[in-house]
Amino acid sequence: MSELRYNPFLDTFTIVAANRQKRPHLPKDYCPFCPSFGKVRHYDVMIYPNDFPALSQNPNPIEENDSFFWKKEAYGACEVILYSPEHHKRFCELSVNQIYKIVSLWKERFNHYKQDEKIKYIFPFENNGEEVGVTIHHPHGQLYAYSWIPPKIKTELDNCIKFYQVTQKPLIQSWIEKELEEKSRIIYENENFVALIPFFTDYPYGVNIVDKNFHANIGEMNDYQLHNLAKALKNVTYAFDKIFDRPFPYMLCVHQTPVNDDFYDEAPKYYSFHIEFYPPLREKDKIKWYASSEMGTGAATNTVLVEDTAQVMKKIIQNLEFE
Numbered sequence: 536m537s538e539l540r541y542n543p544f545l546d547t548f549t550i551v552a553a554n555r556q557k558r559p560h561l562p563k564d565y566c567p568f569c570p571s572f573g574k575v576r577h578y579d580v581m582i583y584p585n586d587f588p589a590l591s592q593n594p595n596p597i598e599e600n601d602s603f604f605w606k607k608e609a610y611g612a613c614e615v616i617l618y619s620p621e622h623h624k625r626f627c628e629l630s631v632n633q634i635y636k637i638v639s640l641w642k643e644r645f646n647h648y649k650q651d652e653k654i655k656y657i658f659p660f661e662n663n664g665e666e667v668g669v670t671i672h673h674p675h676g677q678l679y680a681y682s683w684i685p686p687k688i689k690t691e692l693d694n695c696i697k698f699y700q701v702t703q704k705p706l707i708q709s710w711i712e713k714e715l716e717e718k719s720r721i722i723y724e725n726e727n728f729v730a731l732i733p734f735f736t737d738y739p740y741g742v743n744i745v746d747k748n749f750h751a752n753i754g755e756m757n758d759y760q761l762h763n764l765a766k767a768l769k770n771v772t773y774a775f776d777k778i779f780d781r782p783f784p785y786m787l788c789v790h791q792t793p794v795n796d797d798f799y800d801e802a803p804k805y806y807s808f809h810i811e812f813y814p815p816l817r818e819k820d821k822i823k824w825y826a827s828s829e830m831g832t833g834a835a836t837n838t839v840l841v842e843d844t845a846q847v848m849k850k851i852i853q854n855l856e857f858e
Contacts, residue, residue, distance in 0.1 A: 536595050537609035547686045550609060552589035560670045568673040570620050580636045581617045588613035590679060610653055610682040616640055618674040625782065626663060626674055627772035631857050634765035641789065642761065645754045648680040649794040656681040656688060656793050664784025666815050666822060684793050691790065692799055692806055699805035707807050711745050720841055722848040723770045727763040730771050732845040737835030739817045739844050740778065742771050744810040751803035752791035766857055774851040779819035786813040
């Protein structure tokens with residue numbers, strides 16, 4: 536059973552999903568995503584319905600409510616995106632063409648879920664590595680479709696609105712133009728995308744991949760642009776593993792415009808598609824933990840100069856060539 540509980544202090548919802556306690560944790564004798572086990576047979580890339588969804592398009596009804604402690608149905612969707620039938624493949628080891636198939640699936644699912652008027656935000660993401668809580672090692676990502684706009688996305692949108700009202704220019708575009716001018720934090724660039732470690736990130740290797748054409752969402756991109764997105768993802772994730780010569784954990788988070796929301800119906804004017812990576816390593820065997828002063832207040836601390844870490848990644852990437 537799942538439900539959404541309202542948090543009046545943060546003006547958002549907490550998903551309560553007790554069923555997720557039962558999901559497998561790093562099983563050693565089987566894999567539900569391998570063709571020889573579970574519900575899957577032969578595939579290349581595919582959508583797999585989440586066996587332990589936190590959100591559902593057929594949620595349990597809320598029979599009772601309270602004027603203060605109120606909740607609502609956990610409406611939405613949770614899907615698993617299987618990247619490859621090969622159990623030991625890491626994302627960075629996939630070909631550019633295989634990654635292109637994955638991002639094309641992101642686009643297909645975006646276009647699918649935006650048709651549901653109850654869905655407000657569509658979020659492809661990946662947890663890679665035990666350090667960020669992955670529970671199955673088989674190469675896969677996920678996609679959540681929310682019936683509300685999550686708070687971090689809402690904060691970004693609202694600040695982009697403020698900037699646009701003052702300057703009549705999108706904040707993301709102004710930021711990228713300045714980063715491209717300075718160049719010190721740019722690690723990779725192709726015709727359609729630029730990868731950089733932002734001036735303000737709180738992660739030593741917190742790469743962002745930004746669409747230079749400033750499409751509002753992945754649904755607006757053509758096949759050529761999706762292929763260049765795949766190349767950017769290949770270069771960045773491959774470089775991650777070379778930084779410390781070890782599998783590099785990260786969270787990959789796709790940020791794009793909401794859907795079916797009247798308040799943000801003009802978001803394409805001031806907000807656009809980008810990918811944020813949250814990699815917890817600060818050294819080969821040292822985690823950048825979120826301590827009390829950061830988690831409790833939101834006042835992040837980065838202990839490393841990103842101008843230095845950007846040069847580390849740039850040197851790795853400039854010797855690569857993935858087509």
